Amino acid sequence: MPEGDSLYKFARRVGAALEGKEVLAARSHGPGPVPQVHRIVGATCTGARSTGKNLLISFDNGLVLRGHLRMYGTWHVYAPGEAWRKPEREARLVLEVADAVVVNFSAPVIELLEERALGHHRPVAGLGPDLLEDDFDVDEALRRLRDPSRATLTIGDAIMDQTAVAGVGNIWKHESLFHVGMNPWRRVRELPDDELRGLVLKAQALLRASVGKPNSLGLTRRTEMWVYERAGQPCRRCYTRIRSGSQGVDIRQTAWCPKCQPVVEGQIDPPVRKRHARLA
Numbered sequence: 202m203p204e205g206d207s208l209y210k211f212a213r214r215v216g217a218a219l220e221g222k223e224v225l226a227a228r229s230h231g232p233g234p235v236p237q238v239h240r241i242v243g244a245t246c247t248g249a250r251s252t253g254k255n256l257l258i259s260f261d262n263g264l265v266l267r268g269h270l271r272m273y274g275t276w277h278v279y280a281p282g283e284a285w286r287k288p289e290r291e292a293r294l295v296l297e298v299a300d301a302v303v304v305n306f307s308a309p310v311i312e313l314l315e316e317r318a319l320g321h322h323r324p325v326a327g328l329g330p331d332l333l334e335d336d337f338d339v340d341e342a343l344r345r346l347r348d349p350s351r352a353t354l355t356i357g358d359a360i361m362d363q364t365a366v367a368g369v370g371n372i373w374k375h376e377s378l379f380h381v382g383m384n385p386w387r388r389v390r391e392l393p394d395d396e397l398r399g400l401v402l403k404a405q406a407l408l409r410a411s412v413g414k415p416n417s418l419g420l421t422r423r424t425e426m427w428v429y430e431r432a433g434q435p436c437r438r439c440y441t442r443i444r445s446g447s448q449g450v451d452i453r454q455t456a457w458c459p460k461c462q463p464v465v466e467g468q469i470d471p472p473v474r475k476r477h478a479r480l481a
């Protein structure tokens with residue numbers, strides 16, 4: 202699933218292709234509700250930006266397109282006449298300007314809204330502070346994570362709640378927890394403020410590094426993965442075997458290093474992987 206940093210990069214590319222240009226043609230296809238994109242033909246794009254995992258493309262007639270990719274969606278930018286790298290039947294949205302074609306493939310959400318209504322549009326207005334915003338408000342993110350409704354969530358689940366803090370998906374959940382040495386099964390209410398703040402700031406630094414923004418880690422690019430999709434392999438730091446277990450309402454696989462991210466007294470025990478009976 203694309204996370205905040207991927208959406209930021211998509212916004213940069215889509216914005217570079219469209220900003221300041223008149224939309225010459227627009228079409229949209231199902232499945233699902235189809236936005237009335239004829240309303241932006243003739244309008245000029247005023248920019249594209251990401252917020253959390255949403256991409257917003259604005260136009261000078263007061264309309265804005267919102268796309269959310271969920272698991273499989275993606276944005277491509279082509280030159281006119283260039284062959285697409287995905288089948289046309291998967292295109293959900295096509296925007297043409299004089300020198301570029303922007304195509305969205307497979308996004309389950311593409312909708313056209315009034316820009317002035319965004320502030321009341323729950324998928325956008327309900328987001329927590331965005332980790333990639335330059336004026337990211339860490340105190341507000343912590344306040345939201347501390348909401349009583351999240352007290353009993355495990356931190357591996359809570360840090361991906363976009364209404365608390367926007368931008369972290371499954372990859373950066375894994376990596377930021379590893380980098381602060383936090384076991385994913387600790388509950389939010391059990392975490393001291395300094396540890397919770399440290400985790401959020403680490404996630405911010407990793408996301409910023411991924412998009413080439415200055416960050417507290419001094420990284421200049423996306424780092425290698427330490428635990429994400431490395432279950433069963435040796436930890437790159439201590440050579441302990443990386444474990445994994447199902448976590449959260451989505452029952453996602455979460456991987457962690459049992460030595461670098463130790464269990465803390467009083468926390469929930471991480472699941473023990475049952476050995477599958479071998480077929481003779």
Ligand SMILES: [Zn+2]
Binds near residue numbers: 438439460462
């Ligand atoms: Zn380790």
